[in-house]
Amino acid sequence: MQERMSQTCDVVVLLSGTGSNLQALIDSTRTGNSPVRIAAVISNRADAYGLQRARDAGIDTRALDHKAFEGREAFDAALIELIDAFNPKLVVLAGFMRILSAGFVRHYQGRLLNIHPSLLPKYKGLHTHERALEAGDTEHGCSVHFVTEELDGGPLVVQAVIPVELQDSPQSLAQRVHVQEHLIYPMAVRWFAEGRLALGEQGALLDGQLLAASGHLIRN
Ligand code: GRF
Numbered sequence: 001m002q003e004r005m006s007q008t009c010d011v012v013v014l015l016s017g018t019g020s021n022l023q024a025l026i027d028s029t030r031t032g033n034s035p036v037r038i039a040a041v042i043s044n045r046a047d048a049y050g051l052q053r054a055r056d057a058g059i060d061t062r063a064l065d066h067k068a069f070e071g072r073e074a075f076d077a078a079l080i081e082l083i084d085a086f087n088p089k090l091v092v093l094a095g096f097m098r099i100l101s102a103g104f105v106r107h108y109q110g111r112l113l114n115i116h117p118s119l120l121p122k123y124k125g126l127h128t129h130e131r132a133l134e135a136g137d138t139e140h141g142c143s144v145h146f147v148t149e150e151l152d153g154g155p156l157v158v159q160a161v162i163p164v165e166l167q168d169s170p171q172s173l174a175q176r177v178h179v180q181e182h183l184i185y186p187m188a189v190r191w192f193a194e195g196r197l198a199l200g201e202q203g204a205l206l207d208g209q210l211l212a213a214s215g216h217l218i219r220n
Contacts, residue, residue, distance in 0.1 A: 007035060008035055008037045009035050009036055009089045009090060009193030009194075010037050010039040010086065010088045010090075011025075011037065011039060011092055011189065012038075012041075012083050012086050012092070013025065013042070013054075013091075013092045013093075013094050014041075014091065014092070014093050014096040015048055015050040015051075015093075015094045015095045015096055016043055016044055016045050016050075016097040016098070017048055017050060017095045018048075018049045018050060018095070019041075019048065019050020019054070021094040021182065021185050022038075022050050022053055022054065023053050023182075024183075024185060024186055025038065025092070025185065025189060026038060026054075026057045026059070028186035028190065034190065035190070035193040035194055036189055036190060038054075038057075038059050039059075039087075039088055040054075040059065040061065040083075040086045040088075041053075041062075042063070042082060043063050043064075043096075044064055044065060044066045044075075044096070044097075045065075046063035046065065050094070050095070060086070062082055064079055066098060072099070075098075076100060076103060077103075079104065080104060089193075090111050090112075090192050090193070091112045092113050092189060093112070093113065093114040093115070093147065094115065094185070096114075100147070102149045105147055105149050106149075108147070109148075109199070110146065110198065112147040113146060113157070113188060113189065113192070114144070114147050114154070115142060115143070115181055115185050116128070116142065116144075117174070118131075118132065118140065118143065119139065119140065119141045119142075119159055119161060119214075120145060120153075120156060124152035125151070127170075128140075129171075129174045129177065130170045133164070133168060133170060133173065137164055138163065138164055139161050139162070139163060140173060141160045141162050141177060141180060142159065142160055142180050142181045142184065143156055143159045144156070144159075144185055144188040144215070145157055145204075145215070146199045155203040155211075156203075156204065156211070156213065156214055157188045157215045158184045158187065158188050158216040158217075158218065159184075159214050159215050159216070159218065160181075160184045160220065161217065161218065161220060162177065162180060163220070183218075184218065
């Protein structure tokens with residue numbers, strides 16, 4: 001166990017925006033003997049604030065503008081080359097606003113995680129907080145999952161559930177969901193880095209046990 005813990009897991013993070021989830025990951029690597037090392041942060045937007053957070057933390061950054069490529073496959077091929085130069089064990093999507101090609105997803109099968117601001121399989125895609133409110137849901141939350149070719153559809157690793165309050169707006173809901181994201185994403189990444197989390201044929205495995213369809217559930 002100790003030997004496993006002492007090995008470092010290099011991670012590449014992909015993002016397009018403000019990168020608060022990246023920040024949570026960075027902060028988590030600074031405490032408690034973390035086996036996670038963020039080797040690089042890559043964005044399709046050179047002006048993403050997440051890149052600044054990475055630079056502030058002394059992490060390597062790269063920008064690769066998708067508009068400079070003809071088509072998804074060409075961009076994804078260049079992205080794979082860029083990522084693989086850092087030889088990561090895990091690739092973490094943290095608000096990366098691109099649909100990934102099947103080839104990309106297959107290349108990183110079993111070592112590609114995403115976080116989504118809803119209790120999947122509910123509300124795949126965008127505007128999840130608005131949709132949860134419109135539906136009158138009493139619970140909402142966020143999900144970490146392995147990425148497969150089905151958009152927001154891969155096996156779930158962990159979900160955090162929060163109650164929806166009567167006075168909630170999409171903004172207030174988003175804020176509380178974000179707090180949960182910042183807890184469960186570093187947790188899932190750490191599980192992977194410790195060798196506890198893997199993608200099996202039937203779904204996500206934690207400590208060798210098949211997780212429930214919802215993943216590990218955290219209720220608030
Ligand atoms: C998060 O809500 C995440 O669930 C989604 O994109 C957003 C990224 O937020 N995939 P941030 O850039 O980490 O603040």
